[in-house]
Amino acid sequence: MDLLIDRFNYFAYVVLMMIGLHAIISKRNLIKKLIGMSIFQTAIILFFVSIGVKEGSTIPISEHHAEPAAEHGAQAGHHGEHGSAGHTNNPDHFANPLPHVLMLTAIVVGVATLGLGLAITQKIYRQYGSIEEDEILEKLRSTDV
Amino acid sequence: MGEVVESSKPLWACLVSLLAIVPIVRNRRSPNVRDFWSFVAAFAKFGIVLSMLPLIRDGKVIECTLWEILPGAPIQFRVDAMGMLFALVASTLWIVTTLYGIGYMRGLKEHAQTRFFAFFALALSATLGVAFSANLLTLYVFYEILSLSTFPLVTHHQDKEARRGGRTYLAYLLGTSVGFVLPALVYCYIKTDGNLDFSPDGALSGLLSGKEAMVLMLLLVFGFAKGGLMPFHSWLPGAMVAPTPVSALLHAVAVVKVGVFCILRVITGVLGVETLRAFDLGTVIVWIAGFTVIVSSLIALSQDNLKRRLAFSTIGQLAYIILGASLLAPKGLTGSLMHIAMHAFGKITLFFCAGAIFVANGRKYISQCKGLAREMPFTMTAFAIGALSVVGIPPAGGFVSKLYLVWGTMEADMYQATCFYLVSSFLNACYFFPIIFAAFFQKPENPANGIRESHPCCVAALCITASFTLLLFFHPGPFYWLANMMSQVVF
Amino acid sequence: MFDHTLMLTILPCFFAALAVTACGLWKPRWSLPVALLSVGISLFGSLAVLAEVMTQGRVQYFLGNWSEPRGIGIEFNVDPISSLMLVLICVVSLLSLIYASGKITEELPGKEPLFYALFLLLMGGLLGICMTADAFNLYVMLEITSLTSYALVAMGNGRRAAFSAYNYVIMGTIGASFYLLGVGYLYIRTGSLNMADIFRIIQLESLQGSPTITVAFIMILIGMLVKMAFFPLSGWLPNAYTHAPSVTGNFVAPLMTKVSVYVMVRMIITVFGIEFTFDHLPWGQTVVWLAILAIVAGSIMALGQSDLKRMLCCLIIAEVGYMVGGAWLANIHGMTGAVFHIFSDAAMTLCLFLAAGIFHHKNGTGEIGSLEGHFRKMPITMAAFTLGAFSMIGVPPTCGFFSKFYLIRGGLESGQYGYVVALLLSSLVNAILFFRIFETAYFGNLSEGHHDAHGNDDHEVEIDEAPPTMLAPLVATAAGLVAIGLFNSEIAGFIQRSLTPLAVGGTW
């Protein structure tokens, strides 16, 4: 039970993902399939993001930086005290940036795939006048004979 | 094995007919020039092969490495007595067959003669490649090339019958070679880790357990189905749809003998006599071959189509050769090697005759041969000689080799083998002599007026081979001592 | 020494893709030369990489110069196998591009620039997959190839193109997502994305037992099996490749599945390590049996096809079975055979697809029955086709024979006799399939017989060959088949240079 409490994020994403997968496989409507596909991908994104979370940490932006970064413009070429001059951030205070970066990519890819899928669906509709898989297959069979 | 001489002659012997294809195809418009080129190639090949004879006689071995295609298993030629013998037979008979083929093709106005001669040449180079190959891989490569290059020849007529024949032909040859030989080849490669060379005492000797040896032997012996061992023989009668010159050269000489040759190589060079003796595998082959001998002769009796009867007789004779080698006795091997040559000359004569009869007056069936000798005396005389040779009665070459074979059985005291030989000789007599008798002593139903021989080229060719058959009885020539050298090397 | 050879190989594709799109906006007829030029540069680059790898063993490149600590930035890492893959991809692209230049205006009127742009992007993605040493970067590259190939398949004007492309999209996305999920599992356990680094961590903390790594492996494997059309997951392939424009099929069919196979091999050898894959995972045997199933199923499906291209697609499925099975034989010869077969199979598939495309171009139909008398009608094409077919059957000295040789050797050494038998059976089935075609092409229709062609061969069907832009690539490929066959021992030796160092667990 406490396992469930500690790991609810994993359970959540698995459930979401399975919903998506089920939709992809069992739905006969092309648009619904695409929706399932997006749910599927989103679940993975959720999983990744939940990896990078740290209890009680903040967004991965170091607040000390506003002025040092500005002063850089003024006296540049001054090595040693770049960025957070002197003191280094404690990793535990900031969320892990890497998963966020990765997921930014994954999101973009998802968008692109979805757009392409929609375009193809439009073309199918133009050709067969339907987006129901069964009807399309029916039409194909009729053209074969 | 004697000292090794590096020379590119074997390569050229192999290539010359391949190169001949170019002029043959380029002169397709003018048949005479085209056929002239075939002759040139044939003689050139014969010359090259002959020029290697003295070296072999001095017990040397000619080697020529082409390409290290697999580590340890290059494409390599090595000419030893056995290969020399086979190459000599093939290249001699190619000349005659070219002569005959020209006569036959023109006599019948066959179509696509250029393709015919081109693939003929290709098949010949593949044959020599097999004869000279130095290791199992090279052997396999040329074996496959031969199967594929003879397909267009077998199916030359391009009609339904030809298609059926071609299908069985490829189904058997490719099926067995890919299905049996290839795994066996790889297994040998693993066992010897990467050395497939034929060596007189067997590349695999001492590396195999009894079961492995058994399996390998069966895979290889049946895999080279060109040897026509039952139950993988039925491509041979099927392939008789081919034009007679093809049947003559390929199915009396090149193809089938290649199969037998490969099996002999396997027995002597790959598995090795020692291994076979150790696990007493020789007798297994003896029984298989003996069965083939008897059964094929019996089937031959029942055939009325002349070429089919000859085909089954061929199957029997091939089994002779394999049987002789599997006796694992020196004289037996000598005999079987000689039989390669003797049977080649005898059988090609018979095929030539069958073709000539067909060309002259379209007869295919034995029942039509009554009194044929009056129409075509030369042909039928030659036929008689060939038959004598195959049955093994002096004064024909077949007698000599058969003598040695029987001697071998005595030597290996396998008396069942002796029985096989004697019974089958009797059967051979049974299925040949009626033809001769009918041809010479029976009255034709429709008495023809005068002599109607077929195309002069055909007659010339079959007279040559017939006289060779006689000659070989009185003087077996190089074939004897080549065979003898080989069996000395092996044993 | 110029140390950006990798960039020289991969970047031209993307810059040229932009340039081609620009050409599309202004001067469409310049798009072809630009594309050819860039592919040529890439080819040159890949050869340079190959030469470098031959001398140094491997080429590394740290993008943004972030080399320390390992895996902080993105790393390119090319070992012998991948350098060969690069050359393969460039060569295949060049040939199929030349072929396309002759055919495209007829197949995709008005879309040439878009086609060339997508073509180049796809090629770049494939190159990236083979170069990168970063698990996530591989995913990005994978998606680039997927998106472009979806589009290329869906571009066709054929009635079925779009629908087959749709299934392709769905399956492809599932595959890629599974791969991404696998990477996520790797990341959550090891905290790294760099392949070598992941390998190091798995060894260091001896994570072989952890279910996470196992599931990660399963996910990545499933993803790749979907992408490579491994039998039960291969439903999308025949439709997609058959109904795609032939200019697309010639490029996608030889490369996509092979590259996925390569990714699987790379995951096995560089990320998870062979002794994890073959010793810790209990089901290596199962995969081999699945491969046998795939081989048999592919061959049987092929027997049922009357359309040439469709038949070839089924054969691809069987060949994928060869490679997966070979890779899972768990010995070096099997793996060598699998990798070698990647190359030979790519060459054969290209050869046969080019020929099929030419037949389709001439006859307007892909039916096998329409090939009557082609040995006389187009001898050169048929000759090349015959070579390809022989290679499929495994006739020496074509490359198909030698890949079979290595695979059979691996099978015998690891005692997988079922696999060997399946291999031989499928080559026999190939023999049947192709000789069926040869018979049609050689005998013609037998009804009217041959007797019209008496005498010598003067009055015959006049030769009517395809235009040189289509013929040249075909002939080159056919020659390549023999060349790969003749140089097989060199290639195999080179491949083993990146396999032998892995013999840590004594698996081979």
Add this chain to the structure above:
Amino acid sequence: MKYLSLIIVIVTGILLLHASQDFPDWGDAHSPANSNQISQHFITQTGEQTAVPNFVTAVLADYRGFDTLFETIVVFIAGIAIMAVLGLVRMDSLVNAPDSPRDPTDRDIIVIQTCRVITPVIQLFALYVVAHGHHSPGGGFQGGVIFGASLILMAISRDLSAALKRISARRAFILAMVGILIYAGIGMLCIFMGGNFLDYSVLHPLLPATDSVMARSHGMLGVEIGVAFTVSTIMFAIYALLSSGGRLKGGL
């Protein structure tokens, strides 16, 4: 089919959950992923190495800048792929197609006026998000999407042709290419300056008053701008193509 899929789904789910048993707990700061030296490095060293306070931006545009380049290319691919698939307009005829605007009756004055007011605000905000990506959440993608959204809003509120008058599909694609060219061009520039691809630190001779560290920061800015160009225009192009069924006329 349904049952089959259920079986597959359940099996997969069980597999995944089985794996999650040795996952770290949620939010565990010391899970392998979080305690790994690499993610530590990003948090601790980014400041010194790139002078960018926003780690995500730094990782995105610099450490893993190559991924991002291809992300951008993926967006671009989506654009041309959709055009290729719908395939009704020839590329060289992508000029602003004269289209009869809808009759005014079905235009809602309130909607139009509201949009007219807020569109510039949205666009301004988008530019801010792009430019301030170093110091606050944001960056090329976010800003680009917002900008694209403003264009789409325009298209929805009036009609497609109105939006296409302002930025035609042709121009959209040109700008998208320019965007990628900026990104990849900066990368190439790094090679010409003697560094590796996308190694901005070697650019400092070109930029006034910067050292190699600030050069990275500036390089990222340029890259982000390129990304913004591509994303915003392609987002709009995708909308235009899909909404008009590839005709670039009429629309919703």
